[in-house]
Amino acid sequence: MSSIAVSLLDCEFDESKCLEADDYQTRVGKWCAGCGDFGALNAVKRLLAKEQLQPEKMAFVSGIGCSSRFPHYVNAYGFHGIHGRALPIATGLKLARPELDVFVVMGDGDCTSIGAGHWIHATRYNPNMTVLLLDNNIYGLTKNQTSPTTPEGYASNTSPRGSVLPALDPLQATLGVSNASFVAQTADWVPAHLYATLQAAYDHNGFSFIRILQRCPKFTPDVFDDAIKNPDHVELLVHADGVDAPGLEKLFKARREHNPKDLDEARALAQRSDLLRLGIFFKDDSFPVYDEIRAVSPVSAEEKINKLEKEFDRYGV
């Protein structure tokens, strides 16, 4: 099915890393020029190459929307599902195959609107998977409708006089869910930070939720202009257990030491609207992970039949 398969077979005889980032891409993404999805795909490819993940041992699950085309472009198993429902599919897959690396890619409409129920509950289930919310503040594929994360006053085809409500903040919402174990924010215009955040999310055991701020070149090209043009309007959350990358200190002068284990502070920071904050808001590896706590030991066919016989004895006439 894939040309990569050949090189992978060769790989068994070669100790050195043999999959490059581009080996993880199947074809060029059919996104508009300048779409933030490309940046996310590049960061993911880099991560997969760094981790040398075997393409057949991972799965990318998505819903519907521009960003949900993501799995088609990754050399891995993929499930391009239905709108808003990536997380139940991914949860089922992870329960079935805990050994697979599962990645979920959703847009803001997908995750925070039609799929909001699943988002809350998947956060609480806390299955071990890396979850990317590609948040461009707008419905792109359906051509420019207001999404829950569209800033108040921002015009779209469904709110021509500007969005009438304050935007929903996915960080606040996720941090409010019990058993949320990893919540981070990064941005498409800071690729080094995006990559480092992705790595931290991948390394985390649990539901690693990353909101990636990105621009839609067609409908929200300017939505993050304030932060992009004024790097001092951005504050990096840093910590020995957080994310950092070379060169970021030159770009962003505002740095806040924030212990990712401090949930109260994480919630307080997510609440504040003074600066745009990038980094790990919260991370705790000690929370129950659904696919681990629900793991069941396999039972042989013979054993099952023996048990069924006993069970049926109870119902015997």
Added chain:
Amino acid sequence: MSKKASSKTNITRVPEHTVEIITNSGEGAQKCAQIFGQTCAKMGNGVWTVEIIPAEIEPPHHTVTSTSGNIIRFGTERVSNWGDQSKLAVAFNEQVCLSRHRLGSFDDNCIILQESAWENHEDEAVRDNYAKAMEEMSSKNYRFIQVPIEEETLKLVDNPQLGKNMFALGLLTEIYQRDLAVVEKQIGHIFRHKAASVTEINVELVKHGIAWARKNLGFQFEIESVVAQEARVVMNGNQAAALGAIAAGMEICAMYPITPATSVSHELSDIFENYGGMVHQAEDEIAAAGVALGASYGGKVALTVTSGPGMALKTEFLALAVMVEIPLVVLDVQRGGPSTGLPTKVEQSDLLAALYAQPGDAPRVVLAPRSIEDCFHSMITARRIAETFRCLVIVLTDANLASGVQQFTRPDFDARWQQNPVDVSPLPEGLRPYDWDPETGMSRRVIPGTPSGQHTVTGLAHDEESRVSYDPESNERGCKMRSRKLAVFQSTLMPPPVYGDEKGDLLVVGWGSTQGAIEEAVDRVRAEECKVSSCQLTFLSPLEPDLKKIFGRFKKVMTVEINYSDTVGDPYITEETRRYGQLAWLLRAHTLIDIDCWTSCPGQPLRPKDIYNSIVKNIEIGVSK
């Protein structure tokens, strides 16, 4: 059997009897009836039970809406449905009794053992209500026997609410000569999670009931039992489906609570993990379908269990399962609709939705178990079809099967039922994710983890490589291939058997749980030398072969269903405006035969006498005898 009754006892020998235990919700009628029904079955009687359950947990007591109870029909021969009317009832108050009277549930000469505490109750309002109810019921020839149920129960326990049911069980044990040892064993089983003292006190209550009946009643019924040659089991349809799922090698059941399907997941939650399986209680019906589909995508054998409103919510996921050709089994335990409808009561009105509710064309297999035994075996069949044809299989049971208890031949488990559905061995070179055989539409399933098999499945139109393809040719090929599989599957089916003669004046066609009642009604008209036969369908999509041929041998064909249809002659209802029962609609389209229907949606199973009347009426108006 309980000790020989005194010589004064009048013993009547009957081939079968139907008994009702009716109480306020929360007074333990179900436990009493379960034990009684199980006891009858274990003593070798044919049994069918039906629950009477309000949708609320515990509505206000001593009212006509608080009725909770159970009907047990048992006899010497196999019993296939709940029959016509009850011959004996135990009623904890006159209001619950009245509610059953109003539904026509009692035989005109029904014996009613009624709590005696109300007739002369200190509260005038209670006395008045009692008198009014008795007046209303006096139109029938019921034989009321006043029994001090509460007073007698209080002799052994402090809280009669937790004991009257067992005293009542004692009455029935004596009246029907039940074997006390079997009763005791059932009590022990039902209270197995409680302290031993609970079983002991309940047994004492039963013995007290027996003693009271022996001293005061002076009548018994004798119903012979035939000891079956083969090993038999007795359970309800939801238990049978749950155990069927395990026997079928299913590994995950994703569900959201919904009546009357939920008890399948209760059964599974209790024991599934001992079999390497798990129940995932999802956040909603949609997610339950999604988790099941995701698990099946990963190679697990997955099931989701729901009822009508849940089916409606799952629709988009079911169409996705069809589109990506990932096997999925859905159990829909039908209840009354539309909307929230009759949550605890039976209807067969999800048929067309199960077949057609989806965006676009999404062919799937739909089958309907006809008995409790079928509920078990259908799960095995469903899994097999789903995997062989990479398709969606919907199993339509209903509230009648869900809680109905019946005996059946103990199944022989087969280790092959447990086989892993897929492996992750390397693929043949060049194999594509949808390598459709152009003849059959069938293709090998590739699951994540299979080396060199990477691809992305998609709900978008796609080609053999699973690449998004909007071109006309790809879309039409995909539609054709998914549809073709159904025709291939249909070619493996046998024509449905005809009950009665192969040709005649009238053929009654049913589907699913109505088989027993229909066949009993057909037996009655055949006894009157009418040329009537019946045919019970199991597969609704694809339909079983030769239907047109079979139907063509009868002058008239009529479906009998538990759903709504218009009646010609009602205001505005003409041949043109009439809406047919769902199976009739389907069969008319399928055979181009002018098939009639008789349907009813009373929120209870069909009674043989009602079917009998509809058949007789049809013969009179439509077919010369």
